Amino acid sequence: MTRPDQDTQFDEEAAPPGGGTQARGYRRIRAYLKTLDNSPGVYRMLDEKGAVLYVGKARNLKKRVSSYARASGHTARIGRMVASTAAMMFLTTKTETEALLLEQNLIKQLKPRYNVLLRDDKSFPNILVSRAHPFPQIKKHRGKRSEEGDYFGPFASAGAVNRTLNQLQRVFLLRNCTDAVFSTRTRPCLLHQIARCSAPCVGKISEAEYGRLVDEASAFLSGRTTRIQADLAAEMARASAALEFERAAALRDRIRALTQVQSAQGINPAGVAEADVIALYQEGGQACVQVFFIRAHQNWGNRAYYPRTGSGAEAPEVMEAFLGQFYARRPPPRMILLSTPIEHMDLMRDALSGKLGRKVTLLLPQRGEKAELVENALRNARESLGRRLAETIAQGRLLDGLAAAFDLPKRPERIEVYDNSHIQGAHAVGAMIVASPEGFVKSAYRKFNIKGDDLTPGDDFGMMKEVLTRRFKRLLKEDPQRQSGAWPDLLLIDGGAGQVSAVAEIMAALGISDVPFIGVAKGEDRDAGKEEFYFPDRPNRPRALARTDPVLYFIQRLRDEAHRFAIGTHRKKRARAMGANPLDEVPGVGPGRKRALLAHFGSAKAVARAALADLKSVEGISDTLAETIHDFFHERG
16 A cells, blocks of 8 residues: 555645535535546545545546536435535545555545445454474464464354364374473363363373374365375275274264364355355344355354444445455455445455455355355344444433433434443552444443552552543544544443542543533442442432333443453452563563573562672673673662
């Protein structure tokens, strides 16, 4: 992708804001035609406040912008967008492919109201067969492929990876323990006892035999299952003929496990070795995209996405935007099967081929096995969206009930729930979860490491003040006009009158008076079934809801989710702190020198107490570094 600081020329200009009616929007857009040429590029449409309404690409900027300057022939969605347009900005690129890549990056960054936006863009897990050890480990891997080994994926979820790993262990008996655990074993672990590992850690299998199992596992994950089964069957027959019945039974069990793995995969297309199957279904102004991952002739799971449809975009635009954003951070497969055509099929194919480094095929199959795969994905998309619409209706009723129960000015579309977690003030964290009419918005969850040095350990009020101050100062800085949808309609605070008073103090100091907040605390005798609700205008007079009120259950679910997230975040922070080593903070001491110091002195505490002469005697530690280490711990002490 071309960036503004590279060789490609980028021209950026914007008219001063103004206008607002549809006629004025047309005139504003038409005024730019005199300054545009026929270059490819990206354009942005802005409203009167400077917020980006829409990001689009064009093979010919002048021709594309002129299509908006006409007073007729637009859909209702485009008409509303043009009427709101007060200014435009342009970036020219060398090619339309560069424009496509830049467009998708800007959409993800700016989140314009009228663009299709993929809201859930988490990475996918893979299976890694590590090759950095004589006895390779098989494990789940997520993120950058920096470790030496063979990667297989993507899988649709961690659950799909875990199920496959569990089945592969039964077939190929590969270890899943870390190298550190492997090096310290003196007897086989439980996995060997239940026939899930060949116990290479204690010499139960030779390196050559284990290597053959690794090769077989890699072959299976690459789709060469027929040969593996044939080899196992032949080996079982030879063991039986040699009267090695125990070994023959073990091979029989491996063959059965392999058969179960294949049957558990569900869809196993014979004619499709590698493909993503992508199907789109729209209804009621919402969309669902189902993605099935086919690798090595096996189904490696599927995932549903619910992109924001940009105020009513048509199916081809939704599908094209989904493809651009979905593959922005991950490599595409060699084949992509689609249920819906896109406008720029050749352009998307070229962009994805450039990203992969080899040809990517986009197909709209009409018959045969590929068409059946697409139809199956489309059925799943239709059913998933149906379930989501039903849940949204139910969630909407609860939000309406919440607004009525607490006299809110409107139904809250975004609820933020806050909670703190610590143990006597140690490893304190704050947590924020978000709920919307579609349920929990986990991509919007946030954690806050409590930084206040002046806080008394266990000061929940002070912690809440710090979290809310940081949260709303950032909102005021990044989105003062409240255009991004990141501003909450309601805050739920885990706590009673004290917490509510702390929040009221912070909101008043920041000048925010239109975001309602409520404290939620357990009632008398800490009875979770009798919640009490505290309000800033009457902090000492809590209210309660009937035990059978659905709104009460809804709020409890929100509070419990915030508590779960806060506890989980706290535990991770505490675990990291417990595993930390003071030597990690010493400048110039990397993993190798740390091992040398620990091997020489036995512990980090002994290193900290060591005399300078003793530090200089450690192999690999120079006199200068020894002085640095000594000064580091001396100053700390």
